[in-house]
Each structure stands twice: as C-alpha cells, then as structure tokens.
Amino acid sequence: MRPLSPTAKILIVDDEPNIVVALEFLLSQRGFQTAKAHRGEEALRLFPSFAPDLVVLDVMMPGMDGFEVARQIRSNPNYPNTRIIFLTARSTDEDRLKGYANGGDVYLPKPFDNETLLTTIKEVILYG
Amino acid sequence: MLQFPLGEVESDMFVLHLPLLENKAVLALLVFIGGLSAATSMVIVAVIALSIMISNNLVLPLLLRATVINEQSVADLYPRLLGIRRVSIALVLLLAYAYFKSVGPEYSLVSIGLISFTAVALFAPVIIGGIYWKRATRAGAISALLVGFVVWAFTLPLPTMAEAGSLSRDFIDRGFFQLAFLKPYALFGMEGMDRISHAAFWSLLLNTATYFTVSLYTEARPQEVTQAVLFVDVEKYQEGNRDLDMIKREAKVADIMVLLNRFLGEQRASELLRSFERQRGQLLAKSPRASDELIDYAEKHLAGAIGAASAKIIITSIAKESPISLGEIFNLLDQTQEIIQYSKALEKKSTELERTTRQLQTANAQLQELDRLKADFITTVTHELRTPITSIKALSRILLDNPDLPEDKQREFGRLIVNESERITRLINQVLDLKKLQAEEGRWAREPLDLGALVRQAFAGMEKLFEDHHIAATCRVTAELPLIVGDGDRLTQVVVNLLSNALKFCASPNGVVGVDLQRGDGGLWLEVCDNGRGIEARDQALIFERFTQLNSPEAGKPKGSGLGLFISKTIVERHGGRIEVESEPGTGTCFRVYLPVG
Numbered sequence: 001m002r003p004l005s006p007t008a009k010i011l012i013v014d015d016e017p018n019i020v021v022a023l024e025f026l027l028s029q030r031g032f033q034t035a036k037a038h039r040g041e042e043a044l045r046l047f048p049s050f051a052p053d054l055v056v057l058d059v060m061m062p063g064m065d066g067f068e069v070a071r072q073i074r075s076n077p078n079y080p081n082t083r084i085i086f087l088t089a090r091s092t093d094e095d096r097l098k099g100y101a102n103g104g105d106v107y108l109p110k111p112f113d114n115e116t117l118l119t120t121i122k123e124v125i126l127y128g
Numbered sequence: 129m130l131q132f133p134l135g136e137v138e139s140d141m142f143v144l145h146l147p148l149l150e151n152k153a154v155l156a157l158l159v160f161i162g163g164l165s166a167a168t169s170m171v172i173v174a175v176i177a178l179s180i181m182i183s184n185n186l187v188l189p190l191l192l193r194a195t196v197i198n199e200q201s202v203a204d205l206y207p208r209l210l211g212i213r214r215v216s217i218a219l220v221l222l223l224a225y226a227y228f229k230s231v232g233p234e235y236s237l238v239s240i241g242l243i244s245f246t247a248v249a250l251f252a253p254v255i256i257g258g259i260y261w262k263r264a265t266r267a268g269a270i271s272a273l274l275v276g277f278v279v280w281a282f283t284l285p286l287p288t289m290a291e292a293g294s295l296s297r298d299f300i301d302r303g304f305f306q307l308a309f310l311k312p313y314a315l316f317g318m319e320g321m322d323r324i325s326h327a328a329f330w331s332l333l334l335n336t337a338t339y340f341t342v343s344l345y346t347e348a349r350p351q352e353v354t355q356a357v358l359f360v361d362v363e364k365y366q367e368g369n370r371d372l373d374m375i376k377r378e379a380k381v382a383d384i385m386v387l388l389n390r391f392l393g394e395q396r397a398s399e400l401l402r403s404f405e406r407q408r409g410q411l412l413a414k415s416p417r418a419s420d421e422l423i424d425y426a427e428k429h430l431a432g433a434i435g436a437a438s439a440k441i442i443i444t445s446i447a448k449e450s451p452i453s454l455g456e457i458f459n460l461l462d463q464t465q466e467i468i469q470y471s472k473a474l475e476k477k478s479t480e481l482e483r484t485t486r487q488l489q490t491a492n493a494q495l496q497e498l499d500r501l502k503a504d505f506i507t508t509v510t511h512e513l514r515t516p517i518t519s520i521k522a523l524s525r526i527l528l529d530n531p532d533l534p535e536d537k538q539r540e541f542g543r544l545i546v547n548e549s550e551r552i553t554r555l556i557n558q559v560l561d562l563k564k565l566q567a568e569e570g571r572w573a574r575e576p577l578d579l580g581a582l583v584r585q586a587f588a589g590m591e592k593l594f595e596d597h598h599i600a601a602t603c604r605v606t607a608e609l610p611l612i613v614g615d616g617d618r619l620t621q622v623v624v625n626l627l628s629n630a631l632k633f634c635a636s637p638n639g640v641v642g643v644d645l646q647r648g649d650g651g652l653w654l655e656v657c658d659n660g661r662g663i664e665a666r667d668q669a670l671i672f673e674r675f676t677q678l679n680s681p682e683a684g685k686p687k688g689s690g691l692g693l694f695i696s697k698t699i700v701e702r703h704g705g706r707i708e709v710e711s712e713p714g715t716g717t718c719f720r721v722y723l724p725v726g
Contacts, residue, residue, distance in 0.1 A: 016515055018544045022522035025537075029530075060511065062667075089514035090507075111518035114525045 008125050009033045011052035013043040013069065014087070015061040019110075023056060026114055027121075040064030044072055052082060054125060057104075059088035059095070067102040074103035083124045087112060175224075179216035184435020187212050192441040209434060231292045239324075243284045246328045250276035253336045257343075262356040268343030276335030279315075283327035287312040379418045383446040384426045391433050391442075400429055512555055516548035523548075558691040565618075565698060572615040572702065579612050579619070579652055579723065580605040583645050586623040593631060599639035606646040610725045614703045619723075622696045626656040626719050629692065633717065634658035640716075651705070651724040662713035671709065672697045696721075 010032045012023045020036050027034050035050045037043035041064050043055070055073065059066035070084050084106075086099040091109035099107040106120055144163065147155040188209065231240070254272055257264045282304065290297050303310040309317055315330050348356065388397035404425055418426075423443060430439035523541045527533065533541075587603040594601040630641040635658075644655040663671060672693050693707075700707045704724045711717040 016519060018519035018548060019515070019522065021541075021544065022519060022526060025526055025541075026522070062670075089511040089518070110514050111521040114522055114529070 009052045011055045012036045014058040040069040043069055054083040056085050056087050059090050070103040175217050175220050178220045179213045182216040183212040185437050188438040189441055230289045242324050247280050250331055250335050253339050257339060263343055265343045265346045265348045266352055267346040268339050271342045272335045272339030275338040276331045279331040279334050283312050379423055379446050380416055381418045384418050388426060391430055516551045519548045520545050562691055574613055576611040577614055577616050580609045580645055582620055583623055586620050587643055590627050599634055599641055601641040603643040612723050612725055618699045622699050625692045625696045630656050630658040633660035635660055651722055654721040655718055657718040659716040662715055662717055663711040664713055668709050
C-alpha cells in the first residue's frame with residue numbers, strides 16, 4: 001500500500017480515545033502526518049502550529065461541538081483550503097445537511113469502514 | 129299672677145282664689161261646683177278610656193294569645209270583656225290614687241302631666257322609625273322603649289316620690305348605688321337644666337341611641353321585613369292590585385256575620401253588612417267566601433268595639449292567613465335562590481372545565497416532553513452504542529488487515545476491543561436497569577432500614593477490589609443511627625455505584641477512598657470521597673444527567689455507561705433525599721448523599 005500523499009497533514013478530533021487510537025494508526029500507517037485533539041477547543045488551538053490540510057471531525061463532544069469547530073475554521077481566512085470530514089455517530093439526513101451547511105466537505109457515519117474512510121480521505125485530498 | 133305673689137297660691141287654684149279674694153262667695157261656690165264636676169267627668173272619661181285601652185290592647189290580646197281560640201271561646205269573650213273593663217277601671221283609679229298619695233299635693237297637675245308627657249314622648253322615635261326606617265327591628269324597638277322608660281323612671285317619677293316623702297331622699301343627693309354620676313337630677317354630671325328637660329334629654333337620647341344600635345345589630349325576622357316593607361313603602365303597595373298584597377286572608381261570610389253579631393249586637397251587625405252591600409253593590413249571600421274587603425271592613429268595625437289588636441286576633445282566628453303570604457314569598461325567594469345557585473354551579477363547572485383544560489394542556493405538554501425525552505434517549509443510546517462499536521470495528525479491522533503487526537500493538541488493540549465490548553455490555557445492563565427502575569417505581573419497598581449496616585455491607589463487598597488496586601479504603605459509620613424508610617436493594621445500588629466511581633477515578637497509584645455516614649439536618653449524610661483528578665466546576669452539574677461522561681483520554685481507564693449517577697440520583701430523590709458533588713480538580717471528589725429520617 002503506497003502512501004497517498006506523504007506531505008498531507010491530518011488533524012484527528014474525537015473525544016473517544018480508542019477511536020483516536022485506531023484513526024492515528026490507520027493514517028500514520030499510510031504515511032500521513034497526524035495530530036490529535038479530544039476537544040473542539042483543543043483542535044482550534046492546534047490549528048496555527050499544525051496547519052492541517054484535512055480535519056477528521058467528530059460532532060458530539062463535550063464543550064464545543066464539531067459543527068461549531070467547522071464554522072470557526074471556515075470563518076478564518078487563514079485556512080481557506082482546509083478540508084473537513086465529519087465522522088460522527090449522528091447519521092440522520094438532518095445531521096448530514098447540518099454538517100454540509102456548517103462547512104463540511106464529506107459526512108461519514110460511525111461506525112465507519114477503514115477502507116472507505118481512507119479512500120474518501122484520498123479523494124478529498126487529491127480532488128478537493 | 130298679678131294678684132298673687134309667686135308661689136303663694138297653687139296655679140291650679142287661681143280661678144278659685146280670684147273670687148275669694150274679691151269676697152264673692154257665691155261665685156266661688158259656682159266655680160268650685162263647676163271645677164269639681166269638670167274634674168269628676170274628666171276622671172270618669174279618662175278612667176274609661178284607659179280601661180278600654182287596657183282591656184282591648186293589653187289584656188284581651190294576651191288572653192287571646194294564651195288560649196286556643198275556637199267558637200266557644202269567642203262566644204265567651206264578650207261577657208268577659210266587660211268584666212275585664214270593670215276591673216281595669218278599679219285598678220286605674222287605685223293606681224291614680226296611690227300616685228296622688230305618694231307624690232301628694234307637692235306637685236301640681238301641670239307637672240304631673242309633664243312627667244307623663246315625657247314618658248309618652250319616648251314612643252316617638254320608635255313610631256317614626258317604624259314608619260320610615262325599614263332596617264328597624266322588633267328587638268331594637270323593645271330595648272329602646274325599655275331603656276327610655278328606665279331612664280325616665282329614674283329621673284322623674286322616682287325622685288318625685290322621694291321628694292314627696294314616700295321614698296328615701298338619699299339617692300337624689302348621692303346618686304343611685306352611691307354612684308355620683310347617677311344623680312337623678314344631674315345624670316352623668318349634667319346640671320343647669322330644669323328637671324323635665326333633663327329627663328327628656330337623657331331618656332330620649334338613650335332611647336334613640338339604643339333603638340338605632342340594637343336595630344343595626346340584630347337581624348329582622350322575615351315577617352318583620354315584610355311588615356317593614358309594607359309599612360314604609362305604603363304608597364307603593366296601597367294603590368296596587370290587591371292580589372299583590374303580601375298578606376291575603378280567606379274567611380267564610382257566615383263566620384264574619386257570627387263575629388259581628390257577637391261583638392256589635394245583631395242589629396248593628398246587619399246594618400253594617402247592608403251598608404257594605406250597598407257600597408260594593410254585591411250581595412253577600414251570593415258568595416260563601418268573604419272577600420278581602422269584607423274582612424278588612426269587619427276588622428275595622430270590630431276594632432272600634434274591642435280594639436285593633438284584639439280585632440286582628442279574632443279575625444285571624446276565623447280567617448286563614450293565606451298560603452300566599454310568607455309561603456309564596458319564600459317560594460319566590462327559593463326560586464331566585466335556586467337560579468343563583470344554578471348560575472353559581474355553572475360558574476363553578478366552567479372554572480372546573482377551565483382547570484381541566486389547563487390540566488390537559490399541561491399533561492399534553494408533559495407527554496410531548498416525555499416523547500421528546502424518549503426520542504432523545506433513543507438517539508443517545510444508539511449514539512452510545514455506536515461509539516464503542518466504531519472503535520471495535522476499526523480496531524478489529526486493523527488487526528485483520530495487518531497480520532504482521534508487532535505483538536505489543538496486537539495486544540494493545542485486542543485489549544481496547546475487549547474494553548469496548550465490556551462497555552457495550554455495561555450500557556445494555558444499565559439501560560435495562562433504568563427501564564426496570566421506571567417500570568417498578570410503584571413497587572419499591574418501603575421498609576425501615578439500617579443504612580449503617582447497608583453501607584458497611586456494600587463496602588465489605590468491594591473491599592477485595594480496593595485491595596487489588598492498592599487503594600487505601602476506609603469506612604466510618606456513626607454508631608446508633610436512626611432508621612430510615614426505603615428500598616434496601618435500590619439504596620445498595622446507589623452505594624455500590626458511588627464506590628465503583630471512586631474506585632474508577634481515584635488516584636493511581638496511591639489511591640485513597642473514604643466512606644463516611646453520619647447524622648445531620650434531620651437525616652443521614654453519606655459521603656464517598658476519592659483523591660482522583662476531580663471534576664471541573666462546569667461539569668459538576670452535568671454528571672448527573674443521562675449519558676454524561678467525563679472522558680479521560682490520558683488515564684485510559686475503563687469507562688462507564690454514563691447512566692450510573694443518573695440512576696443513583698433518581699433513586700435518592702425518590703427517597704426524598706438529594707445527591708451533591710463537591711470536587712477540586714486535581715485533589716479529589718466527594719459525593720454526598722442526604723436521606724431524610726422517617
């Protein structure tokens with residue numbers, strides 16, 4: 001398995017530590033540079049230093065939720081090209097629409113399939 | 129006055145003294161004879177008038193009221209009437225003589241007359257009030273008269289008799305009962321008026337005051353009210369239809385004829401009846417029922433013979449006082465009352481309906497809220513299930529896809545998968561618990577519980593676990609605590625939940641857990657403390673909500689379902705208690721449960 005894009009930086013945001021463990025393993029195995037955050041606020045703090053190309057974002061988190069994090073990213077002119085993938089257990093159509101309305105590029109439901117996730121990430125990074 | 133110095137000759141004797149002064153003996157004799165005959169006839173007229181008053185208005189009514197009236201007793205009445213009048217004449221004469229004897233020649237006729245006038249004046253307020261004031265009551269009138277006459281008696285006749293020598297003069301100077309303000313000629317210290325004015329002033333003042341006060345403070349009987357209305361608004365009712373009269377009477381013409389014959393004599397009675405027939409243009413023989421007019425007519429003429437009061441009683445004895453009178457009035461009143469009650473009932477009904485509507489609205493809102501909660505609950509539960517499944521799925525896929533994974537990674541992921549599976553199991557168990565909790569709510573035991581024993585037992589059950597984790601756990605229970613009432617199993621569940629939380633979150637290594645049970649605030653306080661990382665202030669309120677979990681990615685400890693504290697809180701509150709948390713981040717957490725005694 002060839003790394004998709006060794007330079008791409010991905011920020012993993014989820015309050016579930018075990019999901020973060022799995023995502024971290026999967027993405028770094030493919031050669032991505034990763035950083036992790038367990039809270040929305042923490043993710044936004046990491047932005048200036050890490051400057052991720054893509055954010056894998058959970059929605060239901062204590063404190064600031066994923067939608068709000070996406071809104072903040074979108075409203076910041078410093079990160080116009082950051083891609084956002086929502087990865088969440090909230091899977092109704094309503095949630096999905098809300099995700100896109102708040103600036104998400106892709107909305108993936110949990111539980112996810114590892115290969116599907118990786119393919120989606122590749123597509124988003126390569127074709128925007 | 130020109131001929132005699134003041135006080136030398138009594139004013140009554142002026143006319144006699146004048147011819148004597150001029151030495152006209154014959155004239156004086158004529159004056160004397162004239163005076164004597166005039167006085168005698170006055171006495172006769174007065175005594176007869178008084179005796180008729182007494183017999184017609186006092187004795188006869190009393191007699192009629194005391195005895196059952198029937199034909200025989202009415203027939204016996206006339207001869208007895210004469211007897212009563214004779215006795216009355218004798219009595220009046222005797223009384224007059226007695227008064228003359230006791231007051232003596234000290235007082236002139238004029239002053240005796242004035243004393244009587246003062247007494248008669250006392251009727252004025254009651255009569256005037258009776259005519260113009262509907263609120264006046266019988267009790268008011270009677271007490272007013274009594275008070276007035278007592279004051280009058282104390283201020284005029286009694287001291288008069290005393291001065292004439294038939295009573296001790298003592299009370300005139302020192303007051304009745306030695307009370308200075310009760311001097312008969314200076315009542316309440318009022319001096320400077322002549323005796324008659326003084327007595328009239330006080331007796332009338334107190335009489336009037338009593339009349340109004342008592343009337344205002346007593347309730348008139350229905351009959352009094354009717355009479356008052358008829359009397360005061362006499363113009364209104366007089367002209368109207370006779371049918372509207374409040375009191376209607378019925379009698380047979382024959383009965384009325386018998387009465388008139390008895391009391392007025394047959395001749396006068398038939399004259400009267402004929403004149404009535406002529407006036408009205410109707411023949412009495414034609415109708416056996418007497419009209420109201422005839423009854424009134426008969427009563428009026430009887431009154432002339434035997435007095436108004438007696439006439440009324442006698443007429444009443446033959447005339448049924450009709451059902452219309454009070455009965456009909458009360459019927460009307462009842463109907464009005466019914467309508468009022470009915471509209472009140474309607475009003476009450478509509479208030480009830482409004483209340484029911486409000487209750488339904490509230491219930492509906494509650495149901496909608498419940499529905500929303502249920503939807504929320506399902507969303508949350510599915511979310512809570514999806515989360516561990518997500519981890520399990522991703523991690524197991526990694527294991528499957530990477531057979532050449534280093535052994536330590538394999539082990540780590542395998543352990544995480546097991547942990548997450550356990551989490552699902554716990555979640556399912558607790559959701560079932562919660563369901564059971566709600567389903568069985570009505571069936572909770574209410575038994576006396578020794579909470580101390582319960583806490584010690586729960587603690588003993590977990591002691592091994594604490595030991596395994598090298599946690600220093602202590603349990604202190606104050607001796608002789610009062611019993612509480614509740615469900616032992618549920619409360620054990622609370623204690624175990626708190627202990628598991630403490631076990632989970634206390635510091636590692638060197639964990640410390642302390643349990644403390646003691647009395648306070650009229651109940652018992654259970655405290656479970658750990659020395660863990662603590663809970664941020666903003667999270668402290670959240671932890672009792674369903675599915676709130678404070679994740680600790682750093683610690684990587686096994687997680688709960690997020691239902692434990694919610695269930696504990698529910699149980700404690702159903703026991704009338706409360707649960708609170710006190711925590712200092714970095715230092716530790718104390719959960720405090722209060723349960724009331726009794």
